[in-house]
Amino acid sequence: MVELSLARLDGERSRAPARSYVGDGGCRRLRDAARGVRALPQLAETQRPYPDPHRVRAVSGDAPGARKVARAIDALRRGWAIAIEAPGEDRLVLLSVEMADPVRLEAFAPAGKYALLLSGGRAETLKLSNQREAADPAAPVIVEQAPWLDLPTALALADPQFDLATPLKGPFRTEAVTRPAASAAALQLARVAGLLPAFFIDGIDPEATISPADIDAHEDAARLKLATRARLPVLGAEGAEIVAFRSPEQAGEHVALLIGSPNGRSPLVRLHSECLTGDVLGSLKCDCGPQLHAAIEAMEASGWGILLYLRQEGRGIGLINKLRAYALQDQGFDTVDANTRLGFAVDARNFGLAAQMLRLLGQHEVRLLTNNPQKVTQLEAAGVAVVERVPHHLPPNPHNERYLATKRDRTGHQL
Numbered sequence: 001m002v003e004l005s006l007a008r009l010d011g012e013r014s015r016a017p018a019r020s021y022v023g024d025g026g027c028r029r030l031r032d033a034a035r036g037v038r039a040l041p042q043l044a045e046t047q048r049p050y051p052d053p054h055r056v057r058a059v060s061g062d063a064p065g066a067r068k069v070a071r072a073i074d075a076l077r078r079g080w081a082i083a084i085e086a087p088g089e090d091r092l093v094l095l096s097v098e099m100a101d102p103v104r105l106e107a108f109a110p111a112g113k114y115a116l117l118l119s120g121g122r123a124e125t126l127k128l129s130n131q132r133e134a135a136d137p138a139a140p141v142i143v144e145q146a147p148w149l150d151l152p153t154a155l156a157l158a159d160p161q162f163d164l165a166t167p168l169k170g171p172f173r174t175e176a177v178t179r180p181a182a183s184a185a186a187l188q189l190a191r192v193a194g195l196l197p198a199f200f201i202d203g204i205d206p207e208a209t210i211s212p213a214d215i216d217a218h219e220d221a222a223r224l225k226l227a228t229r230a231r232l233p234v235l236g237a238e239g240a241e242i243v244a245f246r247s248p249e250q251a252g253e254h255v256a257l258l259i260g261s262p263n264g265r266s267p268l269v270r271l272h273s274e275c276l277t278g279d280v281l282g283s284l285k286c287d288c289g290p291q292l293h294a295a296i297e298a299m300e301a302s303g304w305g306i307l308l309y310l311r312q313e314g315r316g317i318g319l320i321n322k323l324r325a326y327a328l329q330d331q332g333f334d335t336v337d338a339n340t341r342l343g344f345a346v347d348a349r350n351f352g353l354a355a356q357m358l359r360l361l362g363q364h365e366v367r368l369l370t371n372n373p374q375k376v377t378q379l380e381a382a383g384v385a386v387v388e389r390v391p392h393h394l395p396p397n398p399h400n401e402r403y404l405a406t407k408r409d410r411t412g413h414q415l
């Protein structure tokens with residue numbers, strides 16, 4: 001007879017006494033051992049807090065409008081028109097400038113009647129902001145139709161990459177933003193879809209209409225669920241375990257790497273936003289790769305840590321838009337101005353998502369490995385206490401020196 005210790009599957013695990021049981025798992029392992037097969041240890045024995053997925057408060061059903069938003073994102077990425085309707089406003093019919101082509105634009109606006117919706121940041125670069133009524137610099141701007149506002153010109157207005165090479169033709173005039181809530185929601189949706197925040201508007205009405213509230217519900221971190229877990233030996237932490245999360249609405253699968261076991265201290269936690277170029281390709285333009293590996297090492301050394309790998313590529317603007325920002329950096333703009341010229345916020349991430357992952361892992365207090373005060377503020381606002389901020393600096397290299405200096409000087413990163 002084999003006696004096994006089974007961890008209680010919840011956040012109280014570290015304080016709760018283990019209970020004993022005799023189970024099938026033990027018999028199976030004995031049989032496997034007899035056959036010389038190396039059995040995978042039962043993960044319940046790893047002493048780590050992990051709520052039983054069946055006991056996690058169920059997130060059931062769709063968020064309001066979820067299907068419509070998912071379809072709208074898909075439609076925009078395929079170059080199809082969508083419509084947004086905010087309470088008290090007329091419908092706003094949109095076609096992504098980046099995905100438009102002559103055939104699509106002709107179908108959208110057969111009479112050639114359309115205007116252009118741009119972000120406040122982009123309007124600022126195009127020197128259109130002085131014509132604006134709204135005081136908020138982030139507020140959307142609408143460029144009036146003009147005979148010379150054709151597809152190539154609209155693309156040039158949308159994409160700052162060629163600003164220096166091709167001076168823009170004009171003149172352009174802005175018109176009143178009569179549907180401010182729907183316009184702001186359109187720019188939010190462009191970011192979620194990983195597209196440039198620029199749309200042809202006022203073309204032919206498509207069938208499906210979504211609302212700004214639908215888009216917010218689609219983004220809601222509260223709907224994240226714990227999906228599965230497995231042992232994952234990684235360089236620097238051979239005993240690590242991976243836990244994957246998923247929300248019914250979003251495609252991005254976020255993961256947590258659990259390193260070590262609860263040791264009476266709050267876990268050392270790192271919120272790492274996805275960086276394909278740095279994490280996978282070893283880009284020297286940023287500090288992401290070294291920070292990722294150093295975090296794993298620090299957690300292993302501390303005995304108990306959680307690395308959250310958040311699918312927020314490019315500080316939330318997506319890979320392609322980040323690479324567009326890199327193209328602007330090749331022209332001399334820094335990481336902050338590059339984002340603004342593209343028409344995005346400097347940092348579009350929401351760390352409420354990380355707070356939700358920590359809650360699902362039963363963690364309410366953390367020691368946070370970061371230089372970014374926004375991560376501390378946002379986690380605390382979302383109900384996770386940051387009992388200590390642990391600086392996370394890695395030596396610079398000639399390619400990322402300026403990036404690190406910009407983070408220090410312009411985005412409030414601490415030394």
Ligand SMILES: Nc1nc2c(ncn2[C@@H]2O[C@H](COP(=O)(O)OP(=O)(O)OP(=O)(O)O)[C@@H](O)[C@H]2O)c(=O)[nH]1
Pocket residue numbers: 271272273274275276286288291312313314315316317321322325326335339369370371372375392407413
């Ligand atoms: N848009 C944009 N994103 C970038 C750029 N360089 C790196 N990133 C992204 O920035 C994110 C990395 O940020 P983090 O490692 O969380 O760093 P941080 O916000 O500076 O905070 P700490 O490292 O915790 O101090 C990843 O999503 C990268 O893809 C850039 O020039 N432009």
Ligand SMILES: [Zn+2]
Pocket residue numbers: 275277278279286287288289
């Ligand atoms: Zn990076």
